[in-house]
Amino acid sequence: xxxxxxxxxxxxxxxxIVYLLSLQESKDIVSEDQIKETxxxxxxxxxxxxxxxxxxISILKESNVYKLKIDIEGQEIDTYVSLDGKLFFxxxxxxxxxxxxxxxxxxxxxxxxxxxxxxKVIIYHFWGDGCPYCTKQKPYIxxxxxxxxxxxxxYEVYNIPENQAIFQSMRSAYNVQSSGVxxxxxxxxxxxxxxxxxxxxxxxxxxxxxxxxxxxxxxxISL
Numbered sequence: 001x002x003x004x005x006x007x008x009x010x011x012x013x014x015x016x017i018v019y020l021l022s023l024q025e026s027k028d029i030v031s032e033d034q035i036k037e038t039x040x041x042x043x044x045x046x047x048x049x050x051x052x053x054x055x056x057i058s059i060l061k062e063s064n065v066y067k068l069k070i071d072i073e074g075q076e077i078d079t080y081v082s083l084d085g086k087l088f089f090x091x092x093x094x095x096x097x098x099x100x101x102x103x104x105x106x107x108x109x110x111x112x113x114x115x116x117x118x119x120k121v122i123i124y125h126f127w128g129d130g131c132p133y134c135t136k137q138k139p140y141i142x143x144x145x146x147x148x149x150x151x152x153x154x155y156e157v158y159n160i161p162e163n164q165a166i167f168q169s170m171r172s173a174y175n176v177q178s179s180g181v182x183x184x185x186x187x188x189x190x191x192x193x194x195x196x197x198x199x200x201x202x203x204x205x206x207x208x209x210x211x212x213x214x215x216x217x218x219x220x221i222s223l
């Protein structure tokens with residue numbers, strides 16, 4: 001199953017370096033407390049942007065580096081910072097931030113023998129109240145729903161249990177492991193999260209469905 005992930009694999013993070021250097025003054029070694037505070041603050045503010053939370057599990061001095069074990073939404077990650085605070089080495093990891101960063105995940109599903117809907121596109125859209133990327137996608141959802149021969153069926157999943165059950169069934173039918181929102185299903189394709197860069201592909205799929213027909217995603221779960 002092909003996914004597109006965010007890979008945090010930078011060797012130097014300039015902003016962190018500058019900030020740590022400003023703390024160390026003439027000292028060659030930055031204290032553990034400074035490393036802990038600054039690294040966690042940088043990850044939460046600059047990398048995660050408040051959409052997920054990193055917390056420190058432990059810090060250990062190893063040779064010429066500090067090893068920090070960090071928890072991000074239940075995933076433990078080892079990162080390293082040089083003793084003088086000049087270098088920050090995040091581990092190369094896979095983190096799905098569909099909702100959080102609007103990361104695109106597009107996948108074509110092998111569809112069972114389902115009838116094509118011609119001259120009409122039915123879009124299934126799952127979103128959450130308070131989700132910032134859902135808010136960013138909303139104008140496009142409204143635009144598509146106002147097009148001739150396009151129908152958007154949407155489900156708010158944060159607060160409505162029955163919608164959560166439908167969401168789970170749809171994800172299972174499309175073999176989607178992520179539970180991030182927004183999640184948009186058009187024909188045999190789905191997108192997790194939202195970014196402006198995803199709009200052309202979505203609209204291309206809508207046009208293709210209008211021209212040649214597409215399955216109704218709801219037929220995947222007999223809605």
